[in-house]
Amino acid sequence: MSRKSMLNIVKIKKMKKDGIPISMVTAYDYPSAKLSEEANVDIILVGDSLGNVVLGYNSTIPVTLEDMVYHSRAVARGAENTFIVTDMPFMTYHGSIDETLRGVRKIMQEGHAHAVKMEGGKEICPTVEAIVKSGVPVLGHIGLTPQSVNQIGGYRIQGKDAKDAQRLMDEAKALEAAGAFGIVLELVTEQVAEAISKELSIPTIGIGAGRYCDGQVLVFHDILQYASPYMEKRFVKTYADIGSVIREGLGNYVKEVKERSFPSAEHVFTADEQVLDSLYGSDTSKEE
Incomplete structure (x- = not known):
């Protein structure tokens, strides 16, 4: 397999200018990162959604800076040639600048x-x-910002009226002016996401934000329906159902262990007779 060329923010911005869609996958560990890189994903996001997806929390709020560093490091080992973005978790960038920069330094x-x-x-x-x-x-x-879900009243679509649309546009322009190299638009109406994408010089990456963003992001586990139970999401397309394959495989393993059909002869190792003699003693030694 040929070595992949890593993106940087200059190349990412140029992709927007050239009209090249940006693919982003949210991944949380070494194997998912490695598979994503092998699939030529442009950017890997180590999202704080790992709280819901792999840590079993009911929101992203319990996720700590240490959690993000741990998972980011694992992803970096699996995707050495892919541009990696890592989430700043809940309340790690709302205090002093010094405190925020200490957290940023740990992530980097x-x-x-x-x-x-x-x-x-x-x-x-x-x-x-x-x-x-x-x-x-x-x-x-x-758009929908999961860390603020308690404040915004749940997981609601953003940009459904003129006032909210203008708020989103103003926020996007402000982030661009502040130096952001791109913006994720989550659960934003397609018309508003399209307008923002046309207005900005930096790329937009949509999740549940329609067809006209400069790129798209989905979670590794959603793309592959790798969860139990799996919750259908309107903005997600399933490209493979590995959850069902995994359940079937695990079920067959348990069945064969119970039946004693695994391991079979092809899965075992044999020892020389001398080894057995050293363990149990030979018949000759018993006679003596």
């Missing part, structure tokens, strides 16, 4: 990310600007 130095992602609009722009000035690329995230 220990998590081996190439950029960080932050949820929010105008209220985080001074922080985005400070991080960018420190030399770290920032990916913005507006």
